[in-house]
Amino acid sequence: MVTIKDVAKVAGVSIATVSRVIHDGHQVGEACRARVKKVIAELGYRPNSNARALVSKTTNTLGVVTPKLSMPFFGSLASGVEKGARENNYKLLMSNSLYETKSEQEAIDSLRDHNCQAIILHSEYSDEKTLLKLANEIPGLVLINRYMPAIANRCVWLDNVAGARQATDYLINRGHKNFAVITSIYQNGDPGFRLQGIRESLKLAGLHLAEAAIEESTANMEGGEQAVQALLNKGIQFTALLAYNDLMAIGAIHALFAAGLRVPEDVSVIGFDDLIVSRACRPRLTTMHYPVEEMASYATKLAIQLSDTSIEPENRTHLFIPQLVERDSVADAPESRG
Amino acid sequence: MVTIKDVAKVAGVSIATVSRVIHDGHQVGEACRARVKKVIAELGYRPNSNARALVSKTTNTLGVVTPKLSMPFFGSLASGVEKGARENNYKLLMSNSLYETKSEQEAIDSLRDHNCQAIILHSEYSDEKTLLKLANEIPGLVLINRYMPAIANRCVWLDNVAGARQATDYLINRGHKNFAVITSIYQNGDPGFRLQGIRESLKLAGLHLAEAAIEESTANMEGGEQAVQALLNKGIQFTALLAYNDLMAIGAIHALFAAGLRVPEDVSVIGFDDLIVSRACRPRLTTMHYPVEEMASYATKLAIQLSDTSIEPENRTHLFIPQLVERDSVADAPESRG
DNA sequence: GTGAAAGCGCTAACAC
DNA sequence: GTGTTAGCGCTTTCAC
Numbered sequence: 263m264v265t266i267k268d269v270a271k272v273a274g275v276s277i278a279t280v281s282r283v284i285h286d287g288h289q290v291g292e293a294c295r296a297r298v299k300k301v302i303a304e305l306g307y308r309p310n311s312n313a314r315a316l317v318s319k320t321t322n323t324l325g326v327v328t329p330k331l332s333m334p335f336f337g338s339l340a341s342g343v344e345k346g347a348r349e350n351n352y353k354l355l356m357s358n359s360l361y362e363t364k365s366e367q368e369a370i371d372s373l374r375d376h377n378c379q380a381i382i383l384h385s386e387y388s389d390e391k392t393l394l395k396l397a398n399e400i401p402g403l404v405l406i407n408r409y410m411p412a413i414a415n416r417c418v419w420l421d422n423v424a425g426a427r428q429a430t431d432y433l434i435n436r437g438h439k440n441f442a443v444i445t446s447i448y449q450n451g452d453p454g455f456r457l458q459g460i461r462e463s464l465k466l467a468g469l470h471l472a473e474a475a476i477e478e479s480t481a482n483m484e485g486g487e488q489a490v491q492a493l494l495n496k497g498i499q500f501t502a503l504l505a506y507n508d509l510m511a512i513g514a515i516h517a518l519f520a521a522g523l524r525v526p527e528d529v530s531v532i533g534f535d536d537l538i539v540s541r542a543c544r545p546r547l548t549t550m551h552y553p554v555e556e557m558a559s560y561a562t563k564l565a566i567q568l569s570d571t572s573i574e575p576e577n578r579t580h581l582f583i584p585q586l587v588e589r590d591s592v593a594d595a596p597e598s599r600g
Numbered sequence: 601m602v603t604i605k606d607v608a609k610v611a612g613v614s615i616a617t618v619s620r621v622i623h624d625g626h627q628v629g630e631a632c633r634a635r636v637k638k639v640i641a642e643l644g645y646r647p648n649s650n651a652r653a654l655v656s657k658t659t660n661t662l663g664v665v666t667p668k669l670s671m672p673f674f675g676s677l678a679s680g681v682e683k684g685a686r687e688n689n690y691k692l693l694m695s696n697s698l699y700e701t702k703s704e705q706e707a708i709d710s711l712r713d714h715n716c717q718a719i720i721l722h723s724e725y726s727d728e729k730t731l732l733k734l735a736n737e738i739p740g741l742v743l744i745n746r747y748m749p750a751i752a753n754r755c756v757w758l759d760n761v762a763g764a765r766q767a768t769d770y771l772i773n774r775g776h777k778n779f780a781v782i783t784s785i786y787q788n789g790d791p792g793f794r795l796q797g798i799r800e801s802l803k804l805a806g807l808h809l810a811e812a813a814i815e816e817s818t819a820n821m822e823g824g825e826q827a828v829q830a831l832l833n834k835g836i837q838f839t840a841l842l843a844y845n846d847l848m849a850i851g852a853i854h855a856l857f858a859a860g861l862r863v864p865e866d867v868s869v870i871g872f873d874d875l876i877v878s879r880a881c882r883p884r885l886t887t888m889h890y891p892v893e894e895m896a897s898y899a900t901k902l903a904i905q906l907s908d909t910s911i912e913p914e915n916r917t918h919l920f921i922p923q924l925v926e927r928d929s930v931a932d933a934p935e936s937r938g
Numbered sequence: 939g940t941g942a943a944a945g946c947g948c949t950a951a952c953a954c
Numbered sequence: 955g956t957g958t959t960a961g962c963g964c965t966t967t968c969a970c
Contacts, residue, residue, distance in 0.1 A: 278950085289955065312654045312715060316946090317949045317963095321650070331669070337671070340675070355692065357682070375646050483879060539877050539880040542821065544854060544882045603964085614940065632939080655945075655965050
């Protein structure tokens with residue numbers, strides 16, 4: 263390994279001079295700087311980032327904690343963070359929290375050990391108190407997809423209620439009157455807000471949503487299938503189905519066709535997230551676009567900014583709005599057709 | 601920040617003793633150890649990993665370079681690496697190479713700066729010479745999804761030829777005689793090997809594959825659609841379609857239905873990779889399972905092992921075989937049905 | 939069993 | 955402009 267000493271020796275200068283040259287120091291003589299640069303190139307010298315971090319206490323390292331990278335949603339999130347990190351010349355440390363409080367905590371701790379100045383956290387399980395404490399200890403901590411009023415300016419989140427309302431309104435405008443909803447068994451967080459949005463819109467339109475028309479299941483394809491089967495078994499009549507997310511929506515479409523129902527002719531289905539899968543199913547899924555990647559990049563820049571405590575943080579929150587993506591899984595209500 | 605000195609002071613011992621306690625040192629007195637441990641817990645002391653890395657020259661850090669995390673395939677790869685890293689108590693540094701030689705190189709360099717002892721590299725663009733040089737400099741470098749004879753024992757790869765043969769044979773056994781293939785315009789690497797496998801199997805079965813029945817396009821859904829449209833426009837007759845990957849296969853299914861052809865009744869379609877999307881489309885896609893996540897975990901352990909130059913590396917390569925996953929997009933050939 | 943001390947590679951005063 | 959020097963927090967001999 264070639265160190266700053268080696269460079270200094272070969273170039274016939276002191277290590278301080280080499281250090282200055284590296285830091286674009288304009289306080290070094292022309293000729294000298296050129297010589298040092300040449301030696302650096304020849305020797306292939308690369309500063310040791312550990313030594314640098316140790317003394318300067320600034321690591322230019324950013325950490326991200328998500329449940330599981332193999333889930334396309336989190337892959338996109340990670341990709342957005344990576345982009346933000348790269349653009350700011352930060353290194354990216356990554357940790358899966360595996361949907362567990364304990365490993366979530368471990369993941370965060372390990373990032374802290376590594377002196378991450380900025381951390382992007384997608385936390386589903388830690389309680390508010392823990393998060394608040396953490397936020398207090400780490401200025402560069404930003405929460406993504408979670409809103410906590412006490413640290414509103416550290417939250418980058420999506421307006422799930424508005425998104426769900428938009429989806430519901432769209433269906434209402436298409437003439438639908440008979441709704442069913444499939445949602446996650448875990449009603450804290452996103453699922454709860456989306457359901458709330460659905461309820462609000464329906465109520466405003468004077469439409470009734472029976473409790474029996476809301477089916478809970480796991481938030482994946484299988485869950486979507488099962489939920490629809492349950493709905494059908496109960497004899498619920500519906501022409502419009504709102505799914506908690508794309509995966510459930512796709513499972514629903516499978517189950518609907520298996521039951522001899524056509525999408526969108528008999529039943530319109532709408533998803534949420536706009537993952538790649540939504541373009542893979544047939545019919546292509548109409549859904550609410552969740553700009554995760556963009557939000558993640560944004561959160562990254564915010565985290566880096568906040569980690570510099572010398573600048574006063576803005577006192578505002580960071581709210582994104584989902585957009586409707588019209589594809590082929592929604593049609594006008596059968597009864598309203600010519 | 602609480603340092604080892606703080607702990608030593610509070611516990612009334614020297615920093616050396618604290619260090620020993622941390623390292624499970626059994627060379628510390630019972631009472632003393634207990635006291636130090638208590639202080640560590642009380643103060644919430646966590647060793648500074650930079651300082652540690654600096655002196656011990658062992659960072660326990662692993663880097664991974666993939667084109668883009670938002671692609672489900674690479675998300676899975678990253679997830680596998682994360683698992684391997686976590687199990688070995690390694691930290692994970694991540695870099696996107698964005699499908700460009702230059703950023704691929706930058707990504708690798710940045711990992712080196714950070715003293716990664718082990719690196720998992722999914723390289724599509726760097727040439728063999730560059731890779732060889734790199735492998736030479738970094739003992740813990742492992743190539744995933746690329747085979748280079750000169751460093752065979754550093755390669756974790758998939759037998760694409762065998763996979764393609766298996767897929768083709770399966771179709772042949774189902775009575776198909778008229779084949780078409782849609783593949784990537786980039787024929788270096790995986791696409792070339794898969795096409796080779798297809799050709800071998802067909803030839804062995806005495807079946808002819810006209811050049812016109814091979815259509816090249818981009819390796820995504822749109823590419824799959826376009827390729828099938830081109831095939832259809834040319835008037836190619838086929839009952840079996842082999843797609844380079846799942847995405848192309850799904851695009852193909854869309855195009856086939858759009859043209860009034862049913863899958864699998866009129867045309868059987870087979871994919872490759874077994875991404876989540878393959879379970880999202882209708883009919884569900886029969887495909888070759890690519891065990892990326894498993895391979896990535898394996899590669900990670902291998903890289904960590906290789907990075908320890910004190911142990912002699914095994915002189916063998918690491919080859920994985922894809923597995924056929926039967927779902928609903930393949931049926932017996934129409935002409936062979938009762 | 940425990941402490942003192944050297945030093946990992948680097949940055950940042952502080953001299954000259 | 956350039957060099958000297960004091961650490962950053964830690965591990966690791968080497969004494970005692």
